[in-house]
Amino acid sequence: MSKAIPEPVTKLIDSFSRLPGVGPKTASRLTYYLLRAPDEVSLKLAEALNNLKSQTRYCSSCYNITVEDPCPICSDARRDHHVLAVVEEPLDVMALERTSQFDGLYHVLHGAISPVNGVGPDALRIRELVERVQKNAVTEIIIATNPGMEGDATAMYIQKELVGKGVKMTRLARGLPVGGDIEYVDTVTLSRALQGRSEM
């Protein structure tokens, strides 16, 4: 078996297998695809991988991933610098930007409090958030952590840290997902939708 596969091939299969959600079958499929594809395809991917870390850093203000510091969002004078959306991950910034409904700034925590995984508040950018709120006259914080145990714990911790500092704190609404079917919605979401019902 091992004889049939040359080392450069097994090494790439190994490297692909280390990615989340990529099993050994997918890894070898990708590798053999690249073997047949023009050299350029694998070389461009290699270059992009090399540049990923060397050309990016965290914004020293919001901790989103950026090339320039501060990031384009933080340095955009047209955005409302007094409102912060607190998110867990850079991908959440993208998701909120896609709505075009938010024109404040962000604060990326880089995770959520998770005692099971040994992630405490100190591992997140919560201290930096508190400092930022005090320094920059932030008036509202929209806590946009994920709707779940860890996101809720993180939201509660942040609320506790900021209470009495004169900043309005809100959380994203819970309820039925648009286009969802009541029949298939889980009970917790349905209960939240009931509790949060609005007048017509």
Added chain:
Amino acid sequence: MSKAIPEPVTKLIDSFSRLPGVGPKTASRLTYYLLRAPDEVSLKLAEALNNLKSQTRYCSSCYNITVEDPCPICSDARRDHHVLAVVEEPLDVMALERTSQFDGLYHVLHGAISPVNGVGPDALRIRELVERVQKNAVTEIIIATNPGMEGDATAMYIQKELVGKGVKMTRLARGLPVGGDIEYVDTVTLSRALQGRSEM
């Protein structure tokens, strides 16, 4: 939206998206995983990609992917050099090697005849196969192309090319997959299993 994602990140997402079976969502998930993972993970993947093409070539005898030419299988004196298994792809060599039931050599066609995709016999290593059979006193050819229209067409074409050259030609058996359930087996496979039934 575009502002929220720095260029090195979008470039890697683009490169990943070009791989088969990787959509834009998976591509960004992989990219953000790599951003958080130690530098080493992305650098090793980049290195493996760079080495993939530069350190491998096709074996000049069997056309499998190899570092040394001839490949370790073709240069293994303990294997039977008079029996060739003809396969479509290098991955098929691996699959057959895994069975440990075949000790002959291979011949990798790099595809199958497919008029729909514009792949004719000249695009495959069929001419090389015919030459090899004549030069090396090959006594048996096991045609192990995929069981399907294209694999069948390729097998028939090879048979036509080699008929009368004094070489025994066989194909892999068709029938029920081991562990399969007759109830769920497709009719074509079941018909083949009936036709190919063996005495107990």
